[in-house]
Amino acid sequence: MLKKDEMPSIPTLEDVARASGVSTATVSRCLNAPDRVSEKTRKRVMKAVQDLGYAPNFGAQALAAKRTNTFGAVIPTIENAIFARGLQAFGEELHRAGVTLLVASSSYDPAREEEQIRALVARGADGLLLIGHDRHERCYDFLERRQIPHIAAWVYDSGCDRLAIGFDNREAMTALASEVIGLGHRRLGYITAEIVGNDRARARLEGVKAAMAEHGLDPDTLIVRGTEYSFQEGADAFAEIMAQPNPPTAVLCGNDVLAVGAVKQALNLGLRVPQDVSITGFDDISVADIVTPGLTTVHVPHWEMGARAAQMLLQLRNGEDRPDSVRLDTYIARRGSLGPPS
Amino acid sequence: MLKKDEMPSIPTLEDVARASGVSTATVSRCLNAPDRVSEKTRKRVMKAVQDLGYAPNFGAQALAAKRTNTFGAVIPTIENAIFARGLQAFGEELHRAGVTLLVASSSYDPAREEEQIRALVARGADGLLLIGHDRHERCYDFLERRQIPHIAAWVYDSGCDRLAIGFDNREAMTALASEVIGLGHRRLGYITAEIVGNDRARARLEGVKAAMAEHGLDPDTLIVRGTEYSFQEGADAFAEIMAQPNPPTAVLCGNDVLAVGAVKQALNLGLRVPQDVSITGFDDISVADIVTPGLTTVHVPHWEMGARAAQMLLQLRNGEDRPDSVRLDTYIARRGSLGPPS
DNA sequence: ATTGTTCATGTCAGGGCTTGCATTGAGTTA
DNA sequence: TAACTCAATGCAAGCCCTGACATGAACAAT
Numbered sequence: 001m002l003k004k005d006e007m008p009s010i011p012t013l014e015d016v017a018r019a020s021g022v023s024t025a026t027v028s029r030c031l032n033a034p035d036r037v038s039e040k041t042r043k044r045v046m047k048a049v050q051d052l053g054y055a056p057n058f059g060a061q062a063l064a065a066k067r068t069n070t071f072g073a074v075i076p077t078i079e080n081a082i083f084a085r086g087l088q089a090f091g092e093e094l095h096r097a098g099v100t101l102l103v104a105s106s107s108y109d110p111a112r113e114e115e116q117i118r119a120l121v122a123r124g125a126d127g128l129l130l131i132g133h134d135r136h137e138r139c140y141d142f143l144e145r146r147q148i149p150h151i152a153a154w155v156y157d158s159g160c161d162r163l164a165i166g167f168d169n170r171e172a173m174t175a176l177a178s179e180v181i182g183l184g185h186r187r188l189g190y191i192t193a194e195i196v197g198n199d200r201a202r203a204r205l206e207g208v209k210a211a212m213a214e215h216g217l218d219p220d221t222l223i224v225r226g227t228e229y230s231f232q233e234g235a236d237a238f239a240e241i242m243a244q245p246n247p248p249t250a251v252l253c254g255n256d257v258l259a260v261g262a263v264k265q266a267l268n269l270g271l272r273v274p275q276d277v278s279i280t281g282f283d284d285i286s287v288a289d290i291v292t293p294g295l296t297t298v299h300v301p302h303w304e305m306g307a308r309a310a311q312m313l314l315q316l317r318n319g320e321d322r323p324d325s326v327r328l329d330t331y332i333a334r335r336g337s338l339g340p341p342s
Numbered sequence: 343m344l345k346k347d348e349m350p351s352i353p354t355l356e357d358v359a360r361a362s363g364v365s366t367a368t369v370s371r372c373l374n375a376p377d378r379v380s381e382k383t384r385k386r387v388m389k390a391v392q393d394l395g396y397a398p399n400f401g402a403q404a405l406a407a408k409r410t411n412t413f414g415a416v417i418p419t420i421e422n423a424i425f426a427r428g429l430q431a432f433g434e435e436l437h438r439a440g441v442t443l444l445v446a447s448s449s450y451d452p453a454r455e456e457e458q459i460r461a462l463v464a465r466g467a468d469g470l471l472l473i474g475h476d477r478h479e480r481c482y483d484f485l486e487r488r489q490i491p492h493i494a495a496w497v498y499d500s501g502c503d504r505l506a507i508g509f510d511n512r513e514a515m516t517a518l519a520s521e522v523i524g525l526g527h528r529r530l531g532y533i534t535a536e537i538v539g540n541d542r543a544r545a546r547l548e549g550v551k552a553a554m555a556e557h558g559l560d561p562d563t564l565i566v567r568g569t570e571y572s573f574q575e576g577a578d579a580f581a582e583i584m585a586q587p588n589p590p591t592a593v594l595c596g597n598d599v600l601a602v603g604a605v606k607q608a609l610n611l612g613l614r615v616p617q618d619v620s621i622t623g624f625d626d627i628s629v630a631d632i633v634t635p636g637l638t639t640v641h642v643p644h645w646e647m648g649a650r651a652a653q654m655l656l657q658l659r660n661g662e663d664r665p666d667s668v669r670l671d672t673y674i675a676r677r678g679s680l681g682p683p684s
Numbered sequence: 685a686t687t688g689t690t691c692a693t694g695t696c697a698g699g700g701c702t703t704g705c706a707t708t709g710a711g712t713t714a
Numbered sequence: 715t716a717a718c719t720c721a722a723t724g725c726a727a728g729c730c731c732t733g734a735c736a737t738g739a740a741c742a743a744t
Binding site: 057058059061078084103112118122142145231260286292 | 352395397398399400401402403404405410412419420421422423426427429430433437442443444445446447449454458460461463464465466483484487488572573574602603606609628629631632633634
Binding site: 364365366367368371378379380383402404405406408 | 691692693694695696698699700701
């Protein structure tokens with residue numbers, strides 16, 4: 001209970017110093033480099049810190065120390081689960097290193113992403129996790145000028161020399177599409193998210209076309225529907241594709257969210273999966289195993305990707321040598337949603 | 343391309359001032375109150391800002407201005423979708439008001455939550471969104487002393503006078519359980535998350551027991567399994583419950599994630615839902631409609647809750663009167679997973 | 685010509701913390 | 715005891731920005 005006029009002012013380092021009879025420098029050291037202070041003093045100071053409920057002023061601290069022990073991540077969406085697992089891993093790994101993670105979401109909007117990057121950096125992020133490589137050169141200039149370590153996840157593109165950890169989206173999708181075609185499917189549909197500003201989506205689409213070309217199918221016959229990422233959008237797009245005359249026997253989806261929506265829709269339309277139509281996803285998020293039938297999809301090592309991204313970024317932040325980009329492997333998780341055409 | 347030794351130092355206000363031949367104060371005004379500066383000067387200054395790639399130093403700005411236009415949210419988990427939608431709404435609404443949202447996750451760990459609250463406040467959050475009321479008094483002291491506006495979401499408890507927006511978890515669950523019992527179910531199972539430090543989970547469990555008592559069933563006969571939140575954990579807990587001698591005819595779950603896991607498991611076990619066993623959830627997240635059969639669950643107005651939380655917090659931050667806590671309504675979303683016992 | 689107004693702009697004192705360097709004093713060695 | 719270490723601590727200069735206040739020029743009113 002606070003008494004009437006006791007304006008509850010926020011304690012500062014100086015208050016702590018006064019209360020424990022030392023200088024502010026010593027208090028600061030107690031907090032940041034405890035072993036450079038005698039145990040006796042430290043105890044006394046810590047008690048004062050407790051008693052006063054002192055917490056450092058972040059602004060002042062950042063200003064003086066030029067670091068914050070905070071990393072940031074800008075992801076396209078938090079509303080669906082695509083990045084959740086990797087992000088969680090990223091966060092856990094950082095936590096272990098005493099670093100706080102702040103997350104911002106861009107809603108797949110490049111302008112918004114740039115804004116969020118700036119916001120995070122302005123707030124003192126010592127390192128940044130980004131998704132994909134597709135952003136304005138200006139963003140990179142900004143980060144480089146401030147020497148903010150950053151890493152792109154969910155992509156690995158040997159043609160790009162920016163630091164990245166991920167997998168080859170194109171190749172992974174080619175592998176899956178090849179399997180689909182190998183089962184005998186000739187008429188294919190594809191549901192994708194907006195490909196502008198999304199290199200992963202673009203690469204995946206290319207991957208499908210590459211597989212088609214490779215197997216002697218004309219990539220232009222691929223029926224493509226672009227949409228947003230949500231179960232509902234996936235379902236709608238699927239319905240549209242299947243409403244075509246001579247509909248495809250297999251519909252590949254740019255990610256699991258779309259695919260799960262598609263599977264659900266197939267059920268609604270009275271189509272049997274995979275007898276009447278096969279459906280595949282990408283990402284292997286947990287919901288892929290929830291629909292019936294389970295989704296055949298590209299398994300992505302989310303946890304490893306997030307955790308290693310954290311390690312690499314920490315390494316960078318600590319001034320160690322820039323690590324090499326990491327290419328992770330994906331594999332096809334085979335469940336019930338893909339079968340031969342009948 | 344940077345030349346050899348040109349250490350790319352970060353431009354400060356002073357650099358901009360020098361480059362444009364004005365004082366730092368004028369530059370500051372250009373950025374924060376453009377109409378108090380003549381157009382000619384402003385243009386010149388803005389050009390310098392562009393040319394130098396200036397961006398204000400957040401720490402210094404926070405230190406000097408004592409505000410940041412940043413709100414924070416600490417949610418228990420980002421790995422599953424329970425809070426995603428509400429959070430997205432919260433963020434959108436803030437964005438509209440020019441406020442940046444920073445998100446931290448506590449992994450359902452109270453100590454971690456406290457840490458995150460401090461981290462966010464230290465980083466200058468002008469307002470905070472929290473989930474539930476269940477936290478150490480110390481957290482509240484901390485927030486009050488710093489006069490940080492904060493609001494609890496996902497709860498409405500008339501017995502608690504802290505600002506909140508949400509629904510009555512207990513009552514909502516009682517309504518659902520009553521419906522289950524009303525259909526004739528007598529042996530009930532319940533899957534919940536850890537109830538320590540989670541008032542929502544606790545209230546929901548109480549809700550089930552209250553409904554039982556109300557309908558003349560002995561609450562102690564409720565078969566309860568506690569677990570973590572994930573599809574898999576839900577599935578496992580469900581299997582355990584059903585392995586009992588004389589298993590329940592209906593299993594209620596503390597949230598949709600658990601429930602979806604349970605439905606999937608039922609399928610695996612060859613149990614028909616709802617003929618052999620009914621299953622219900624709570625939250626009505628999008629995946630509730632993905633499983634087969636669809637999940638009967640308590641619908642929560644996620645979007646409205648998030649958006650209004652933002653409005654209330656903004657109101658508070660702007661020094662307006664403290665709004666009243668808001669009680670939102672829930673309803674039962676009836677899908678296929680609940681039916682009479684057979 | 686004098687005084688008063690009004691703007692645009694400049695000056696400068698913080699704001700809370702870290703850190704390089706200086707100081708102190710207890711302990712060691714000769 | 716004197717000289718020397720070295721760990722513990724203090725001092726004070728920033729870090730970059732904001733905002734209250736001061737200044738001064740242009741113009742209007744008298």
